Amino acid sequence: MNPVIAQLVSAARKGDRESFSKLVSLHQNAAASISYGILGETHLAADAVQDAYLKSWQGLAKLREDERFSAWFMQIVRTSSLDLLRHRKRKAPESAPLDEDRDAHRAPGPVESLERRERSIQIRELIDELPPEYREVLLLKHDQGRSYRDIARLLGMTAKGVESRLFRARQTLASKLKRLDGDGQENR
Numbered sequence: 001m002n003p004v005i006a007q008l009v010s011a012a013r014k015g016d017r018e019s020f021s022k023l024v025s026l027h028q029n030a031a032a033s034i035s036y037g038i039l040g041e042t043h044l045a046a047d048a049v050q051d052a053y054l055k056s057w058q059g060l061a062k063l064r065e066d067e068r069f070s071a072w073f074m075q076i077v078r079t080s081s082l083d084l085l086r087h088r089k090r091k092a093p094e095s096a097p098l099d100e101d102r103d104a105h106r107a108p109g110p111v112e113s114l115e116r117r118e119r120s121i122q123i124r125e126l127i128d129e130l131p132p133e134y135r136e137v138l139l140l141k142h143d144q145g146r147s148y149r150d151i152a153r154l155l156g157m158t159a160k161g162v163e164s165r166l167f168r169a170r171q172t173l174a175s176k177l178k179r180l181d182g183d184g185q186e187n188r
Helices: 003-013 017-039 042-062 066-091 100-104 111-129 132-143 148-155 159-187
Strands: none
Touching: 003 017, 003 042, 003 066, 017 042, 017 066, 017 132, 017 148, 042 066, 066 132, 066 148, 111 132, 111 159, 132 148, 132 159, 148 159
């Protein structure tokens, strides 16, 4: 348990906004990764994380153990992200994610660079198609470089559960890549 987090939570409970701001800073990257893993879009993830910060500030009195703030907060992030995802699916079921516009503004490089970029976009599209729970663990492991134990703590799972989910996520992604590569070969 992190005693610094417990002290910050204790001070934040008493209305110390500066302490809460420090808590926000400590959890910012993990919260963004979890939310992005679920939503697949940066601006939506930012909205969900902002909502989670507000809910956690308002709900600090309900937190029983100060040391459990990180897991409690990450659960709020997940819930806010899933709520936004459900709301978005009801409102606009057909959407086109990805940052293709951002890549289109870059000056073209050598052929290899272009092929790598195209492959990266294809992989990002395939990751965005994965179920949220698979995207979530993939991004926490590979974008954030977090350990199984850390991911388990953040998501309220066992390390074995994280390992299993990550394995299934990688298998699903590999299968999608294989189909994509097979389709690409046939189209050439």
